[in-house]
Amino acid sequence: MAPSTNSLVSQSEAAPVRRYRIGYAFAPKKEQTFIQPSLLHHASRYGIDFVPISIIDSTATAKTLIEQGPFDCIIHKLYGPHWNQQLKEYSLKYPQTLILDPPESIERLHNRVSMLDVVTAFESKPHQSGDRFQSKISVPKQVLVDHYPEGEEATNLLAGLEFPVIAKPLLANGSAKSHEMCLIFNPKGLRSLLADTDSPILLQQFVNHGGVVFKGYSIGEHVQCVKRRSLPDISEEQVTALEGAVLPFSQISNSANDEHNLAHDPHEMPPLEFVEEVAKGIRVGLKLNFFNFDVIRDSKDPSSYFVIDINYFPGYAKLPNYEHALTDFLLNLLATSSHPQSQNQKELLQLKEEEAATSLESDVKQHRGHKED
Numbered sequence: 001m002a003p004s005t006n007s008l009v010s011q012s013e014a015a016p017v018r019r020y021r022i023g024y025a026f027a028p029k030k031e032q033t034f035i036q037p038s039l040l041h042h043a044s045r046y047g048i049d050f051v052p053i054s055i056i057d058s059t060a061t062a063k064t065l066i067e068q069g070p071f072d073c074i075i076h077k078l079y080g081p082h083w084n085q086q087l088k089e090y091s092l093k094y095p096q097t098l099i100l101d102p103p104e105s106i107e108r109l110h111n112r113v114s115m116l117d118v119v120t121a122f123e124s125k126p127h128q129s130g131d132r133f134q135s136k137i138s139v140p141k142q143v144l145v146d147h148y149p150e151g152e153e154a155t156n157l158l159a160g161l162e163f164p165v166i167a168k169p170l171l172a173n174g175s176a177k178s179h180e181m182c183l184i185f186n187p188k189g190l191r192s193l194l195a196d197t198d199s200p201i202l203l204q205q206f207v208n209h210g211g212v213v214f215k216g217y218s219i220g221e222h223v224q225c226v227k228r229r230s231l232p233d234i235s236e237e238q239v240t241a242l243e244g245a246v247l248p249f250s251q252i253s254n255s256a257n258d259e260h261n262l263a264h265d266p267h268e269m270p271p272l273e274f275v276e277e278v279a280k281g282i283r284v285g286l287k288l289n290f291f292n293f294d295v296i297r298d299s300k301d302p303s304s305y306f307v308i309d310i311n312y313f314p315g316y317a318k319l320p321n322y323e324h325a326l327t328d329f330l331l332n333l334l335a336t337s338s339h340p341q342s343q344n345q346k347e348l349l350q351l352k353e354e355e356a357a358t359s360l361e362s363d364v365k366q367h368r369g370h371k372e373d
């Protein structure tokens with residue numbers, strides 16, 4: 001791509017650098033929450049411009065993705081063959097553009113079985129988190145059903161699965177329906193749920209976990225973990241009392257306010273190194289940069305953790321300082337890419353480090369000043 005106008009001059013009076021175009025393609029709700037003025041402003045200071053990509057519709061006047069390019073990088077959360085085709089055609093014309101993330105990698109997350117296979121694959125490997133942190137990561141027992149199994153089939157299918165279970169739609173494609181779940185307490189409840197359904201359902205063992213879920217947010221190698229409210233533990237008495245009940249719920253753990261409300265919650269966070277190790281397993285295993293994963297800790301065995309969900313491009317704007325994490329990630333990426341201009345990005349990264357050091361120095365001075373007052 002030809003260098004654009006030199007509009008960013010670093011504060012350390014280094015040579016002016018070129019700017020980078022990051023095209024983004026999101027559904028309106030995502031665009032509204034993610035593309036905040038604070039992100040645009042912060043990224044812009046480091047030479048990064050976020051450029052909206054208009055999604056081509058049936059009108060002859062709409063521009064194709066190629067016509068809207070070129071971009072240095074495209075970030076996106078759109079699905080479907082039409083969008084994938086646009087990306088394919090664009091990549092043929094501009095192979096240097098980084099597409100984050102590739103649709104084939106994202107698609108693994110659209111199925112609640114294949115999304116967790118990556119955890120099953122690294123949980124048993126030696127020298128992984130389990131060994132280093134004396135904690136074990138795995139996936140709750142789960143089976144896929146599309147009808148109520150009878151006789152021998154039930155024995156084979158449901159073997160080892162204990163009630164209560166959570167019934168989750170197999171498909172996790174971002175639709176409201178894909179978040180609709182139910183708690184089921186015995187075979188009677190399961191039978192009534194399956195009588196009413198025609199799509200495949202994942203039955204996942206409910207694990208008592210103290211009513212909190214940990215969300216590990218990944219942006220490349222950067223990982224942040226937060227605590228959110230979850231379903232409460234279920235006692236044996238409740239299982240008996242609730243019998244054939246089917247209790248529906250949806251998106252109970254995605255409120256940013258939970259963090260504030262849980263500020264005095266006694267549950268310890270899992271060690272960050274452990275969360276980072278799990279994030280790395282997912283990032284490398286699925287070849288994804290933008291995701292979060294939900295982790296719960298077994299109330300009966302605090303060294304045992306379960307990954308229960310992985311989401312593509314989650315609500316990053318809920319994280320404090322997401323602007324910095326995003327900008328650093330993109331700068332690093334552009335600096336290390338084979339892009340001919342990447343040297344400029346290295347200079348920008350150096351500038352960021354210098355600024356951070358200066359700001360730390362002034363914080364320390366200010367702190368001393370306060371103490372001396």
Ligand SMILES: Nc1ncnc2c1ncn2[C@@H]1O[C@H](COP(=O)(O)OP(=O)(O)OP(=O)(O)O)[C@@H](O)[C@H]1O
Pocket residue numbers: 140166168172178179180181204205206207208209213229230231250251252253254294296308309311
């Ligand atoms: N196996 C489980 N045991 C106990 N609680 C669970 C289990 N699976 C899910 N939950 C609870 O139900 C919530 C929703 O489940 P899950 O994360 O799979 O759904 P989702 O709709 O994909 O969530 P998100 O909004 O994060 O995409 C979890 O955050 C957790 O509170």
Ligand SMILES: O=P(O)(O)O[C@H]1[C@H](OP(=O)(O)O)[C@@H](OP(=O)(O)O)[C@@H](O)[C@@H](O)[C@@H]1OP(=O)(O)O
Pocket residue numbers: 029030033077172173174175215253254255292311312313314315316318
């Ligand atoms: O909208 P929010 O900011 O809450 O983000 C949620 C995001 O919705 P959006 O992508 O439509 O915005 C969800 O995506 P889909 O599964 O529905 O595709 C999923 O990733 C949730 O886990 C996110 O909540 P979080 O885990 O970050 O709390």
Ligand SMILES: [Mg+2]
Pocket residue numbers: 253294309
């Ligand atoms: Mg979840």
Ligand SMILES: [Mg+2]
Pocket residue numbers: 172309310311
């Ligand atoms: Mg999810």
